Amino acid sequence: MSPSAAAARTMPEIAREFGLSDAEYALSLSILGREPNITELGLFSVMWSEHCSYKSSKKWLRTLPTKAPWVVCGPGENAGIVDIGGGQVAVFKMESHNHPSYIEPYQGAATGVGGILRDVFTMGARPVANLNALRFGSPDHAKTRHLVRGVVAGVGGYGNCVGVPTVGGECTFHSSNNGNNLVNAMTVGIADADRVFYSRAAGPGNPVVYVGSKTGRDGIHGATMASASFGGEVEAKRPTVQVGDPFTEKLLIEACLELMATDAIVAIQDMGAAGLTSSSFEMAGKGGLGLELDLDAVPQRETGMSAYEIMLSESQERMLMVLRQGAEDAARRIFEKWELDFAVVGRLTETGRLVLRHGGEIAADMPIAPLAEASPEYDRPWRAPAAAPMLAADAVAEMLPPPDALRKLLSCPDLASKRWVWEQYDHMVMADTVRRPGGDAAVVRIHGTDRGLAVTTDCTPRYCQADPRTGAMQAVAEVWRNLTAVGARPLAITDCLNFGSPERPEVMGQFVAGIQGIADACAALDMPVVSGNVSFYNETEGAAIQPTPQIGGVGLVDDLDRTAGMAIADGDALVLIGTTAGHLGASLYLREIVGREEGAPPPVDLAAERMHGDFVRRLIAGGRVDACHDISDGGLYVAVAEMAIAGGTGAALHLESEALPLFAVLFGEDQGRYVLGVPAATAADLVAEAATAGVPARVIGRAGGGDLTVNGDWPISVQELAAVNEAWLPAYMSGQRPEEDR
Amino acid sequence: MQAVVIVFPGSNCDRDVAVALERAAGKPPLMIWHRETDLPLADLIVLPGGFSYGDYLRAGAMAAQSPVMREVRARAGAGVPVLGICNGFQILTECGLLPGALLRNSGLAFVCRDVWLRVETADSVHTRAYRPGEVVRFPIAHHDGNFRADPDTVRALEDGDRIAFRYCNPAGEVGGGANPNGSVDDIAGILNERRNVLGLMPHPERLADPRLGGADGARMFAGLVQALA
Numbered sequence: 001m002s003p004s005a006a007a008a009r010t011m012p013e014i015a016r017e018f019g020l021s022d023a024e025y026a027l028s029l030s031i032l033g034r035e036p037n038i039t040e041l042g043l044f045s046v047m048w049s050e051h052c053s054y055k056s057s058k059k060w061l062r063t064l065p066t067k068a069p070w071v072v073c074g075p076g077e078n079a080g081i082v083d084i085g086g087g088q089v090a091v092f093k094m095e096s097h098n099h100p101s102y103i104e105p106y107q108g109a110a111t112g113v114g115g116i117l118r119d120v121f122t123m124g125a126r127p128v129a130n131l132n133a134l135r136f137g138s139p140d141h142a143k144t145r146h147l148v149r150g151v152v153a154g155v156g157g158y159g160n161c162v163g164v165p166t167v168g169g170e171c172t173f174h175s176s177n178n179g180n181n182l183v184n185a186m187t188v189g190i191a192d193a194d195r196v197f198y199s200r201a202a203g204p205g206n207p208v209v210y211v212g213s214k215t216g217r218d219g220i221h222g223a224t225m226a227s228a229s230f231g232g233e234v235e236a237k238r239p240t241v242q243v244g245d246p247f248t249e250k251l252l253i254e255a256c257l258e259l260m261a262t263d264a265i266v267a268i269q270d271m272g273a274a275g276l277t278s279s280s281f282e283m284a285g286k287g288g289l290g291l292e293l294d295l296d297a298v299p300q301r302e303t304g305m306s307a308y309e310i311m312l313s314e315s316q317e318r319m320l321m322v323l324r325q326g327a328e329d330a331a332r333r334i335f336e337k338w339e340l341d342f343a344v345v346g347r348l349t350e351t352g353r354l355v356l357r358h359g360g361e362i363a364a365d366m367p368i369a370p371l372a373e374a375s376p377e378y379d380r381p382w383r384a385p386a387a388a389p390m391l392a393a394d395a396v397a398e399m400l401p402p403p404d405a406l407r408k409l410l411s412c413p414d415l416a417s418k419r420w421v422w423e424q425y426d427h428m429v430m431a432d433t434v435r436r437p438g439g440d441a442a443v444v445r446i447h448g449t450d451r452g453l454a455v456t457t458d459c460t461p462r463y464c465q466a467d468p469r470t471g472a473m474q475a476v477a478e479v480w481r482n483l484t485a486v487g488a489r490p491l492a493i494t495d496c497l498n499f500g501s502p503e504r505p506e507v508m509g510q511f512v513a514g515i516q517g518i519a520d521a522c523a524a525l526d527m528p529v530v531s532g533n534v535s536f537y538n539e540t541e542g543a544a545i546q547p548t549p550q551i552g553g554v555g556l557v558d559d560l561d562r563t564a565g566m567a568i569a570d571g572d573a574l575v576l577i578g579t580t581a582g583h584l585g586a587s588l589y590l591r592e593i594v595g596r597e598e599g600a601p602p603p604v605d606l607a608a609e610r611m612h613g614d615f616v617r618r619l620i621a622g623g624r625v626d627a628c629h630d631i632s633d634g635g636l637y638v639a640v641a642e643m644a645i646a647g648g649t650g651a652a653l654h655l656e657s658e659a660l661p662l663f664a665v666l667f668g669e670d671q672g673r674y675v676l677g678v679p680a681a682t683a684a685d686l687v688a689e690a691a692t693a694g695v696p697a698r699v700i701g702r703a704g705g706g707d708l709t710v711n712g713d714w715p716i717s718v719q720e721l722a723a724v725n726e727a728w729l730p731a732y733m734s735g736q737r738p739e740e741d742r
Numbered sequence: 743m744q745a746v747v748i749v750f751p752g753s754n755c756d757r758d759v760a761v762a763l764e765r766a767a768g769k770p771p772l773m774i775w776h777r778e779t780d781l782p783l784a785d786l787i788v789l790p791g792g793f794s795y796g797d798y799l800r801a802g803a804m805a806a807q808s809p810v811m812r813e814v815r816a817r818a819g820a821g822v823p824v825l826g827i828c829n830g831f832q833i834l835t836e837c838g839l840l841p842g843a844l845l846r847n848s849g850l851a852f853v854c855r856d857v858w859l860r861v862e863t864a865d866s867v868h869t870r871a872y873r874p875g876e877v878v879r880f881p882i883a884h885h886d887g888n889f890r891a892d893p894d895t896v897r898a899l900e901d902g903d904r905i906a907f908r909y910c911n912p913a914g915e916v917g918g919g920a921n922p923n924g925s926v927d928d929i930a931g932i933l934n935e936r937r938n939v940l941g942l943m944p945h946p947e948r949l950a951d952p953r954l955g956g957a958d959g960a961r962m963f964a965g966l967v968q969a970l971a
Binding site: 153156157160161162163245246247248250251337338339422423424425426427428429430431432433434436445560 | 792954
């Protein structure tokens with residue numbers, strides 16, 4: 001909206017249109033002691049938007065465990081930081097770009113990647129790995145193919161160009177995402193521990209510098225758009241989506257890291273949601289200082305931009321920095337070398353106020369604290385979700401012979417190979433990808449060392465729908481298990497909390513329960529939350545997504561000679577770690593084979609989880625494991641099939657002595673379990689050792705031959721398993737005429 | 743051997759190839775910014791992979807006009823070995839040091855995976871470490887790797903033994919879906935007439951370290967070092 005178009009309406013009307021409640025508008029009046037002008041009103045509305053202020057979630061986020069001896073910086077900064085030894089730290093965060101990616105999938109996803117990369121290199125880290133979690137609607141839904149194609153191309157288009165490998169992620173489908181897909185992007189970077197940069201402004205009089213791309217009229221009010229549910233008019237919101245320029249981002253990374261090698265920078269913050277507004281309020285707010293900006297000095301892509309447009313633009317690839325006085329010229333030379341804009345746009349003051357000058361006039365003059373650190377906080381009403389009842393084992397009918405059910409599961413949308421996705425991502429650039437996509441966790445070498453970082457992101461939304469607390473706990477546990485399965489020591493997580501509207505008590509109740517589940521699991525597994533993001537309003541016309549607290553985890557591999565992958569080798573004994581109870585509630589078997597979505601998710605026993613995982617990690621570190629895979633979606637049979645596919649060898653499972661129905665043993669999704677491939681001669685000792693350690697373990701079969709069999713029956717060739725697993729996604733995506741969008 | 747790596751805005755495999763060169767040569771290459779008009783004395787010039795100028799006009803087209811390219815062309819003309827990988831290959835075709843053009847992949851999508859290559863000639867400093875007919879594994883990662891040239895040019899490449907690598911299956915057979923991008927005659931890499939300039943889409947530097955799952959690419963760098971030391 002232009003100021004002149006706004007003139008016909010009263011300020012309270014415009015405030016409502018900007019997403020401010022009447023109470024919030026009244027608060028803005030009392031803060032200013034007068035009616036705000038249109039620019040000031042714009043600033044209030046974005047800074048107090050759910051997206052920027054976390055006003056509905058703050059109260060609960062504070063309850064998460066965020067500390068450990070290896071945590072250098074927890075939530076509240078651009079990204080979280082953990083110590084990884086050798087004088088280095090890992091810097092990481094995950095963020096959502098759900099709403100824009102539904103409106104314009106290519107650019108929405110691309111700018112999601114760009115934004116999370118900036119959060120990480122802003123802190124002085126070179127990004128070394130990207131991951132993403134994508135949740136699409138039902139494959140039958142008319143928009144799904146178009147969204148998959150656009151989002152995957154957008155993620156790849158950005159990450160490939162900046163030259164950061166995209167090494168892992170998830171991609172699943174469910175009808176609850178028909179109107180709201182989820183695009184969560186995570187970046188992991190590495191910095192020297194003594195060269196980390198923060199956003200807290202310091203030193204009144206210090207110059208405030210703008211670098212990167214020019215400011216244009218794109219993405220205005222994107223943060224407000226992302227703070228409301230979708231109605232029927234999604235297409236009309238397209239102008240709020242930004243356009244990404246990964247080439248400029250690559251230059252910005254190099255220029256920033258070059259400047260960061262000097263001592264010029266006092267504070268730095270990327271311009272993400274709400275652009276220049278949030279970066280200036282947040283930097284000054286954290287430092288308890290004031291800021292004067294000369295908007296005429298801001299590099300602009302077009303003429304005649306108003307103060308409102310300059311402040312609210314979400315043009316991409318821009319940074320705001322506070323420099324040491326006198327460092328301007330040296331800094332300018334670096335950015336000029338990289339052919340990026342560089343402009344001194346203001347100074348820090350001691351007033352605690354933001355003053356904007358534009359065209360010889362004061363465009364805004366307002367206190368900073370009430371819009372930043374002291375912005376509103378709500379205790380939204382919430383209603384505890386009713387837990388889905390446990391589903392008795394005998395309440396589930398065996399619908400198909402197990403080998404046919406296995407074929408169906410391996411080719412169902414959620415379990416089908418996502419090679420079609422990750423082959424569109426450059427997952428090898430930087431030449432440090434030691435374990436590529438497709439395993440439990442990816443492993444990237446810490447450049448120039450023999451150590452590595454393991455990275456993964458996980459969540460099982462159907463569990464969270466059935467029981468948000470257990471589901472969230474399971475998401476954290478699965479991250480921890482996946483890091484463990486490659487031999488890493490889990491360090492910390494980032495969370496990306498995707499929910500419906502917090503204004504509905506039942507959604508708020510899911511959120512509160514989800515936070516409790518995350519908190520419980522993090523505490524028990526010693527894996528704190530160091531960064532995160534909340535995305536509410538993922539609903540369309542009153543229908544919310546399944547709660548999706550997506551968890552991203554980072555672990556440390558001390559010796560790259562001692563990691564494990566999924567590929568079993570001919571002759572390996574297969575050892576099952578953990579307890580099998582045949583839990584089929586909320587399982588993939590129940591949904592895909594029986595056609596029911598009900599029952600409680602499998603219980604998560606965090607103490608057992610930890611004991612089993614610590615035991616497995618010790619074995620891997622001791623070089624005693626040929627292959628390791630955690631058991632998750634689809635259960636034991638699927639896990640062993642995946643190991644056979646990865647190893648190109650068959651396996652004979654022997655499960656004759658089970659007390660439970662065999663199909664429940666094969667497809668139950670009991671937690672805290674792993675399958676190991678170990679040299680056959682060592683299996684008996686290993687099982688005895690496990691018993692001593694109190695860890696359930698038993699030999700369940702042997703790798704070898706060309707077929708996967710159970711109790712000597714149901715042979716399926718490894719080639720068939722692989723073909724069934726690989727076929728679905730390419731076939732699905734080719735079911736549409738080629739698009740010309742990009 | 744002293745190598746130089748030319749760094750364009752948007753290059754992103756410059757460090758990767760520098761690491762592979764240093765492993766082979768025992769000393770790091772010089773990294774030369776594209777705005778330089780002078781080049782230090784060098785035994786090998788490498789144009790690395792990446793997205794120079796974002797591939798925004800046409801992959802490699804802008805970089806081919808960079809100030810440093812005048813000197814690269816002159817050195818190539820004087821017989822200095824040049825290696826262009828991926829975006830480097832695109833730049834070499836755009837600046838006329840190699841014939842043909844790299845068009846959008848036939849599948850229209852970016853593709854990143856290991857491919858099998860048949861070594862078609864060992865008669866160059868770049869490929870001397872391999873045996874003709876040998877099958878090697880390198881990764882590809884590109885959106886525009888579909889090599890095209892008019893039939894006369896392709897025939898001249900063939901007749902002149904200037905096709906360095908072809909996409910193939912693990913048994914060394916071409917055709918049958920082994921070609922990842924639609925390149926004419928399954929061509930993955932070519933030499934100039936003088937045989938001192940090689941351009942290829944696959945990335946030897948990405949499998950030049952056993953830690954990363956293979957080292958077939960390391961032999962290209964080792965061969966260059968042996969020939970040029």
